[in-house]
Amino acid sequence: MRDHMRDIELEQAIDLLLAHAAPVRETERVPLLDAVGRTAAEEVRAGFDNPPFDRSPLDGYTFAAASTRAASAEHPVRLHVIGEECAGDFFAGTVGAGECVRIMTGGAIPAGCDCVVRQEDVREDGDAIHVSFPSEPYENYCCAGEDIKKGTLLIQKGQVITAAHIAVLASEGYGDVSVYRRVRAAVASTGDELLQPGEPLQPGKIYNSNLYLLAGRLKELGAEVTVLGSVPDDVERAAEVIASYADRVDLFLTSGGVSVGKKDIMHGVVPALGAERLFWRVCMKPGAPAIAYTRGAMLGIALSGNPFAAYATFELMARPVLARLSGRSEVLPVRRRAVLADAFPKDCPGRRFLRARIEADGRVSLPDQHESGTLFSAAGCNAFVDVPAGTKPLPAGTEVDIVVL
DSSP, X not given: OOTTOEEEOHHHHHHHHHHTOOOOOOEEEEEGGXXXXXXXXXXXXXXXXXXXXXXXXXXXXXXXXXXXXXXXXXXXXXXXXXXXXXXXXXXXXXOOTTEEEEEOTTOBOOBTOOEEEEGGGSEEETTEEEXXXXXXXXXXXXXXXXSBOTTOEEEOTTOBOOHHHHHHHHHTTOOEEEEEOOOEEEEEEEOTTEEOTTSXXXXXXXXXXXXXXXXXXXXXXXXXXXXXXXXXXXXXXXXXXXHTTTTTOSEEEEESOOSSSTTOTHHHXXXXXXXXXXXXXXXXXXXXXXXXXEETTEEEEEEOSSHHHHHHHIIIIIHHHHXXXXXXXXXXXXXXXXXXXXXXXXXXXSOEEEEEEEOTTSOEEOOSOOOTTOOGGGGGOOEEEEEOTTBOOBOTTOEEXXXXX
């Protein structure tokens, strides 16, 4: 156990976590609809030109443009309609001079034709049409491969797959795609005082909101989540539960049990499950008493039981881990400068992260509540203000560093 890794800076804590977070490289093939939001494990190229044939972009008539070379309003050209083709049909014959085929949008252009005219631009006369203007070769004409050429790179390895990507893959006949498996995470809370939502509220008990916060954020960020509920306030039993997942998940998150109280069991759980502790306590508020550890390939982060502290340390420490494990840089929180719309009236002797909301004008506003045990005011927030240690009260208009969530 590395007892010297205490009271470290946030950046050092993140570096230690990332040093023990190996990107997931296991792959699986999934149906297209299951691939949305997943990361491609291989490049995919077009197997054929798309569209795979010359086709009509509109409802009308197709023929050889040369047939209407002499057409005019005074002397329209009469073309004999020898067939009809809808999208999905195929006219197998050849269209000769003075002939045409009625064609619908998406229909394959028959042999002998090189243009299409709109149905409303001709005069229909039984089994013939009258065309009063000359057409140009390849007018209103979609060539094979106009959208995608055979061999075109459709998806790059490592790219996050979107709905547009699966539409393109479907147009090329792909029914599934190889993706990296999702990051597997387990979530549990410590504390005999916790009840699950739906249970009757009892004296001295509270509902387990942290479990839903952490599991919900993991799902939002693309992880495959196992929700364990509450583990007992007992070192050996809690260690047994966590150890049973060491070979099944990449990341194990707990909330509670990390401070110095009688039932802060995680200090005993870490050695009991045969893990190596990476650090305890990070120089920040809220969430300072976080513990990180490893057991085999599993990385564990034990967060504070205070709701906002758990939220803040998840966003600041667990998100970079998820980004590394998943290989998705967009999971990383974004940092930038902003201007405070409100004053913060307190001294910050240590580094502090304030919940905040980015307004339409780009400034950040602060809620009234900032205690680590309160969560409701965080529901409308989308940023943290990173206040350095030793900062005096901040007046409105101060330029600050923010973490965009």
